[in-house]
Amino acid sequence: MGHHHHHDEIFKLHTPDFRQLNKKLDRRTFLTKTSLGLGALAMGSLLGRDLFGSSPKAAAGAAAGAEADILKALPHFAPKAKRVVYLFMSGGPSQIETFDYKPGLAAMLGQDLPPSVRNGQRLTGMSANQSQLPVAPSIYKFNRHGKNETWVSELLPHTAQVVDDLCIVKSLYSEAINHDPAITFFQTGNQLPGRPSIGSWISYGLGSDNHNLPTFIVLVSRNGQKDQPLYARLWGNGFLPSKHQGVQFRAGGDPVLFLNNPEGYDGKDRKEMLEYLTKLNQLQNSAYGDPEVDARIAQYEMAYRMQTSVPEAMSMADEPDEVFDLYGPDSRDPGTYAANCILARKLLEKDVKFVQLYHQGWDQHGNLPQAIAQQCKATDQATAALIKDLKRRGLLEDTLVIWGGEFGRTVYSQGKLTATDYGRDHHPRCFTMWMAGAGVKAGISYGETDDFSYNIVKDPVHVHDFQATLLYLMGIDHERLTYKFQGRRFRLTDVEGKIVQGILAS
Amino acid sequence: MLLDIFTFTGRLHPLIVHLPIGFLLLAVLFDLLAYRPRYAYLRAAVPLTLLAGFAAAALACGFGYLLSLSGDYDAGVLGRHKRSGIFLAIVAGVLWALTIPRIRTRLQLPAKAFSALLAGLLLLTGYAGHLGGSLTHGDDYLSLAVLTAQKRALPASVEEAFIYEDVVQPMLVKKCGQCHRPGKLKGELSVQDLASLLKGGKSGPALVAGQPEQSELYKRITLDPDHEDFMPAEGKPPLKRSEVAIIRWWIAQASAAGGKKIGELKDPAAIQAQVAAFLGLGGTAAPVETVAGVEQRINPDIPLQADQQAIARLRQKGLMVRVMLHQPLMLDITLPAGSGRSINEIKDDLLKIGKNIIWLNLSANGFTEKDLAFLQELTNLEKLRLEKNPLGDGISAHIAALPHLEAVNLNETRISEAAVQQLAQHSQIRRVYSWKAGK
Numbered sequence: 001m002g003h004h005h006h007h008d009e010i011f012k013l014h015t016p017d018f019r020q021l022n023k024k025l026d027r028r029t030f031l032t033k034t035s036l037g038l039g040a041l042a043m044g045s046l047l048g049r050d051l052f053g054s055s056p057k058a059a060a061g062a063a064a065g066a067e068a069d070i071l072k073a074l075p076h077f078a079p080k081a082k083r084v085v086y087l088f089m090s091g092g093p094s095q096i097e098t099f100d101y102k103p104g105l106a107a108m109l110g111q112d113l114p115p116s117v118r119n120g121q122r123l124t125g126m127s128a129n130q131s132q133l134p135v136a137p138s139i140y141k142f143n144r145h146g147k148n149e150t151w152v153s154e155l156l157p158h159t160a161q162v163v164d165d166l167c168i169v170k171s172l173y174s175e176a177i178n179h180d181p182a183i184t185f186f187q188t189g190n191q192l193p194g195r196p197s198i199g200s201w202i203s204y205g206l207g208s209d210n211h212n213l214p215t216f217i218v219l220v221s222r223n224g225q226k227d228q229p230l231y232a233r234l235w236g237n238g239f240l241p242s243k244h245q246g247v248q249f250r251a252g253g254d255p256v257l258f259l260n261n262p263e264g265y266d267g268k269d270r271k272e273m274l275e276y277l278t279k280l281n282q283l284q285n286s287a288y289g290d291p292e293v294d295a296r297i298a299q300y301e302m303a304y305r306m307q308t309s310v311p312e313a314m315s316m317a318d319e320p321d322e323v324f325d326l327y328g329p330d331s332r333d334p335g336t337y338a339a340n341c342i343l344a345r346k347l348l349e350k351d352v353k354f355v356q357l358y359h360q361g362w363d364q365h366g367n368l369p370q371a372i373a374q375q376c377k378a379t380d381q382a383t384a385a386l387i388k389d390l391k392r393r394g395l396l397e398d399t400l401v402i403w404g405g406e407f408g409r410t411v412y413s414q415g416k417l418t419a420t421d422y423g424r425d426h427h428p429r430c431f432t433m434w435m436a437g438a439g440v441k442a443g444i445s446y447g448e449t450d451d452f453s454y455n456i457v458k459d460p461v462h463v464h465d466f467q468a469t470l471l472y473l474m475g476i477d478h479e480r481l482t483y484k485f486q487g488r489r490f491r492l493t494d495v496e497g498k499i500v501q502g503i504l505a506s
Numbered sequence: 507m508l509l510d511i512f513t514f515t516g517r518l519h520p521l522i523v524h525l526p527i528g529f530l531l532l533a534v535l536f537d538l539l540a541y542r543p544r545y546a547y548l549r550a551a552v553p554l555t556l557l558a559g560f561a562a563a564a565l566a567c568g569f570g571y572l573l574s575l576s577g578d579y580d581a582g583v584l585g586r587h588k589r590s591g592i593f594l595a596i597v598a599g600v601l602w603a604l605t606i607p608r609i610r611t612r613l614q615l616p617a618k619a620f621s622a623l624l625a626g627l628l629l630l631t632g633y634a635g636h637l638g639g640s641l642t643h644g645d646d647y648l649s650l651a652v653l654t655a656q657k658r659a660l661p662a663s664v665e666e667a668f669i670y671e672d673v674v675q676p677m678l679v680k681k682c683g684q685c686h687r688p689g690k691l692k693g694e695l696s697v698q699d700l701a702s703l704l705k706g707g708k709s710g711p712a713l714v715a716g717q718p719e720q721s722e723l724y725k726r727i728t729l730d731p732d733h734e735d736f737m738p739a740e741g742k743p744p745l746k747r748s749e750v751a752i753i754r755w756w757i758a759q760a761s762a763a764g765g766k767k768i769g770e771l772k773d774p775a776a777i778q779a780q781v782a783a784f785l786g787l788g789g790t791a792a793p794v795e796t797v798a799g800v801e802q803r804i805n806p807d808i809p810l811q812a813d814q815q816a817i818a819r820l821r822q823k824g825l826m827v828r829v830m831l832h833q834p835l836m837l838d839i840t841l842p843a844g845s846g847r848s849i850n851e852i853k854d855d856l857l858k859i860g861k862n863i864i865w866l867n868l869s870a871n872g873f874t875e876k877d878l879a880f881l882q883e884l885t886n887l888e889k890l891r892l893e894k895n896p897l898g899d900g901i902s903a904h905i906a907a908l909p910h911l912e913a914v915n916l917n918e919t920r921i922s923e924a925a926v927q928q929l930a931q932h933s934q935i936r937r938v939y940s941w942k943a944g945k
Contacts, residue, residue: 073832075829075830077831078804078830078831078836078864079830082838209826209828209840351840392917392941393893393915393917393941394891394913394915394917394937394939394941397889397913397915397937398865398889475830475831
């Protein structure tokens with residue numbers, strides 16, 4: 001924006017419009033602006049970690065004090081992971097058909113779940129009124145795999161091949177029993193909407209490693225059963241500056257809407273327009289100091305860079321056949337989970353810090369045997385391929401892979417139990433997730449559940465513990481990454497969370 | 507509830523107490539100035555100022571009494587402070603009474619004598635105030651000893667350090683001394699010196715020589731932080747894990763005694779890093795830790811500082827220099843793929859901060875093994891990415907001896923399978939990536 005232009009006079013604060021606007025400067029805005037000098041905050045993520053770099057803008061906003069101090073202290077630990085790919089299995093995959101092997105259940109087929117196991121704990125309204133809670137063993141077999149002879153379901157033959165790279169946690173538990181609060185809890189640390197997603201916290205705390213792409217990118221599978229909805233607030237920035245929100249890349253067509261120039265409008269026009277727009281926004285910013293203006297400026301600039309970087313990152317043209325073979329036949333079909341796994345790997349290669357995939361369709365209240373087989377078929381090969389691909393490229397060194405849903409499923413059948421069919425209700429008291437790669441032990445199982453996969457008997461891991469551990473691996477002390485909003489300091493783990501030391505690689 | 511109001515009001519004493527000091531000082535000032543004809547009119551203000559001082563002093567006495575009920579103060583100092591404070595209030599009252607015209611005319615007190623009395627009042631104010639300060643900040647806060655005290659010289663090495671005198675004593679005073687010291691004595695314990703610790707407090711002796719688990723002091727600092735007996739109490743910053751380890755070692759290995767040099771005791775290595783970190787010795791760093799309970803062992807050879815100009819120049823040339831840890835200063839450096847930079851443009855600056863570089867990514871930049879000979883000087887490297895560079899087998903010689911190197915990425919280089927095997931077997935490098943290499 002260095003060049004001067006004869007139209008510059010129009011960017012003065014004396015136009016009637018601006019004066020009109022000035023009158024609207026309300027008390028709240030005034031207080032916020034004068035007491036905090038928020039102008040520099042939005043720059044935080046790019047400058048915060050830039051320990052030695054200083055910019056005029058950062059200097060001008062020295063008043064941003066407390067915020068800047070919090071960001072300046074990062075990272076709190078030497079990080080193990082530079083990037084995260086979180087494979088979110090939305091709907092709540094059954095632990096009983098996948099990783100939590102309970103051979104003893106076969107003998108109890110159809111018997112009522114002993115009351116001593118449930119011990120009066122609540123059920124959802126969907127199965128609370130059943131006259132019986134018949135125990136439903138997995139109809140799928142389990143086999144031992146890998147050096148440590150880990151039990152893995154026959155539904156996951158590809159995942160079984162990489163089991164030596166996985167850190168399987170069988171003792172996750174959540175506080176929420178329904179999808180929306182449970183998934184919101186996992187993503188934001190709170191069951192009520194409105195707080196920032198994990199990826200947003202990481203973007204806010206650690207900034208970007210690739211200034212041409214968003215720090216937090218979201219890919220939603222097209223081929224998952226849309227049984228439970230997903231919504232953008234799950235990857236939303238909450239009260240953090242809005243540039244930290246997850247950016248969803250769509251399947252096929254334009255990955256990001258409205259990124260292409262309109263017809264007859266070339267890149268030079270676009271650049272010039274953006275330069276003027278930035279000037280206008282900066283005027284607005286100097287008048288009001290609203291951090292959202294900074295965020296908007298940054299977003300426009302990011303969008304401009306993304307006009308080149310996104311098509312490049314999303315292009316599959318350079319991928320050899322061997323890669324598609326590895327991820328499975330679906331991977332040639334844009335928008336499938338498998339194709340998204342390849343994209344995730346490409347984005348990670350470009351140092352995108354947080355990539356989150358969502359695959360819906362795990363909410364199997366009925367017809368579970370058939371539905372879960374279909375879900376596993378759609379995801380198993382690509383998931384394992386992602387691990388293998390990251391590993392051979394050396395990226396598992398500093399990339400953390402996470403697989404899991406928002407809760408598990410009940411050992412008893414929801415609805416009628418037959419020889420070939422049953423359903424399972426939501427079960428937040430224990431479920432399985434796995435992690436792989438940077439900083440976590442490979443080839444272990446952590447935590448144990450009882451014989452019914454109903455209660456945890458060893459090493460429980462709360463959702464906040466998982467989040468605390470994830471942040472730790474990225475170099476963040478979950479108790480120290482806070483953001484003050486409406487008079488209170490918030491953090492991802494609220495007021496809880498303990499790092500799960502037992503899964504950390506030494 | 508009533509008690510709470512008393513406690514709260516009592517805590518206002520340190521605030522209120524400054525009012526009489528100010529008023530009485532002002533009275534003295536007015537009285538002195540009034541000897542000059544120019545300020546003679548000020549004499550008329552003395553009675554009112556004294557009255558205000560008297561009233562404020564009385565109020566401060568009341569508040570001070572409430573504060574003293576909360577206990578935890580050295581009885582001797584407290585008693586003197588109380589008596590001198592009350593006496594001060596009375597004297598202020600009497601002096602005010604002397605200014606009442608009826609009394610003044612009856613007594614016929616000369617102006618100079620009155621001024622002398624006022625000066626006496628000033629001295630009394632100073633004495634009572636000093637005692638109050640000692641109660642709050644400790645006897646030694648404002649004493650001649652502070653002026654004449656010799657600071658203990660920093661020991662030259664961990665081995666030379668006296669475990670109690672150089673390490674434990676200052677640590678306890680810093681972390682516990684605000685409440686447990688002569689003059690405050692919470693729980694009747696002082697951590698000021700060894701004798702006080704051995705004497706102990708309300709719960710008995712703080713130490714049992716050689717037995718950390720039996721020692722009240724050690725028990726209290728290792729309880730669950732939510733336990734009501736946990737120390738430090740009231741959310742004051744707890745001891746770090748390394749500090750707890752030092753105290754444990756001192757009780758176990760030095761029998762909780764003084765006058766013992768670390769180097770002359772058993773197993774000094776066990777505590778070497780923690781003590782080095784505590785004393786800030788020699789520019790090397792020890793385990794980094796947090797209250798989150800996770801301890802990371804950090805290579806002590808990583809410097810605490812780095813050449814910031816070199817970093818700035820590297821950044822200017824488009825390298826991404828990220829801080830992995832602030833203390834010691836660990837850096838993660840990436841040269842963007844296809845940057846077009848020759849190695850000579852960046853090598854010197856990389857070497858200037860060589861000991862700080864922990865992760866380095868020079869992939870896909872057309873470097874040959876000759877270009878990368880300098881890597882052998884980056885002795886603190888843990889992860890190295892060299893993939894997609896035209897590197898031959900010669901690269902092994904430059905990296906095989908790096909003592910901390912854990913993983914090296916040689917994917918899509920020209921290194922041969924044999925050289926990879928050689929590197930994997932004959933170095934401490936745990937993971938060598940060589941996918942699509944050798945072509």
